[in-house]
Amino acid sequence: MNVNSKATAQHRADQIESFRVELQSLESAGVVTLETTQQAQINDYHNNLLENLTQQFDIDSSHRSKQLSLGMKITSFLGAIALGASLFFLFYQFWGRFSTSVQVAILILMPIVFLFATVFAAQLERTGYFAKLFAIASFVCFVLNISVFGQIFNLSPTPNAFVAWAMFAFILAYAIDARLLLVAGIICISAYLSAQMGTWNGCYWIDFGEQPENFFLAAGFLFFISAFKHNRFSGFRITYRVFSLLLFFIPVLILSNWGYISYLPLDADSVEVIYQLIGFGSSGLAIWLGIKKGWGDVVNLGNVFFTIFLYTKFYDWWWEWLPKYLFFLLIALVAILMLLVFKRLRQAAIGEGQ
Secondary structure: OOOOOHHHHHHHHHHHHHHHHHHHHHHHOOOOOOOHHHHHHHHHHHHHHHHHHHHHHOOOOOHHHHHHHHHHHHHHHHHHHHHHHHHHHHHHHHHHHOOHHHHHHHHHHHHHHHHHHHHHHHHHOOOOHHHHHHHHHHHHHHHHHHHHHHHHOOOOOOOHHHHHHHHHHHHHHHHHOOHHHHHHHHHHHHHHHHHHHHHHOOOOHHHHHHOHHHHHHHHHHHHHHHOOOOOOOOOHHHHHHHHHHHHHHHHHHHHOOOHHHOOOOOOHHHHHHHHHHHHHHHHHHHHHHHHHHOOHHHHHHHHHHHHHHHHHHHHHHHOOOOOHHHHHHHHHHHHHHHHHHHHHHHHHHHHHHO
16 A cells, blocks of 8 residues: 555554454454464564554554544644634734734734744644644634724725635645645635625625525535545545535525525425425435445435435425324334335445445
8 A cells, every 4th residue: 555645544554453453353263373473474564564654644553542632633623713712802802902003913914923833833743733723823813814904994895805715724724634724715615606606696795695506606616626636635525525515405405495595487386396306316316426436425415415305395295284193103114214225225235345
């Protein structure tokens, strides 16, 4: 295996741990018995490999180190959120006491200071937890920078600010492999594309959220980006896919129940029927595609939204006239039927893999 990223190195370490556990089980069951020399050679090879991978990529080579790393990730995330909130409230607590020139200097310097802190922390500490914390602080300062500049100089709000924020977030995310900043960039670029979609359809850009169909362009763009390889980055492709599906399925779900807010020149009932069919078809397609490609995230989201679309229709059809105990009994029976279907699909997938 060509190890060229931390994600690949961690996967290799997990393989070694799984191999050791399985080998121990096979030896306990008497299926295989390795000679002492062979065991020593295998252990030496794995230990040397793990040592090299740990030195090069700072991976977790044991279950305990994984638990500690998870705790550090949670702490880093909470610390980054707290630091960002602290900076936000600090700005507005003392902002009126500064002159305009001092305000401008602070706005320019703060993102730069935290950006240099990010670079320094990334070089000094390989795990990246401190670098990610400072990077999030830099992004928060950059967002405040543009927002407060607009207030100081009375500039008209523009969706172009989302582009600047998205680009800054993406640069930081890819520089230090930070999924939280990737999410921030995805949200910003999705807001920009949705606002542009609304503008093209005659809406004021700030009101883009009132028309769910504005988000379809962003969903398609993110799914297109997810097709590119991101092997050097942890979970980036999955993050793009998940947000693309959310930006598609949630508007479809809304429009399948409130058709009067659609752009389509049809009556509300017709729009709702169209989007209900789209919802069932697309969620079923997501399940099929996820199974075929081995995308567990797509399968799970497809299952969730297919179930939601199905249950909302049951509510529309039967809630008013069925006794409540029969309604929930029907829901339970449908759930059992779906479990049987998924069981058959799982058995088919296992049979293909053997």
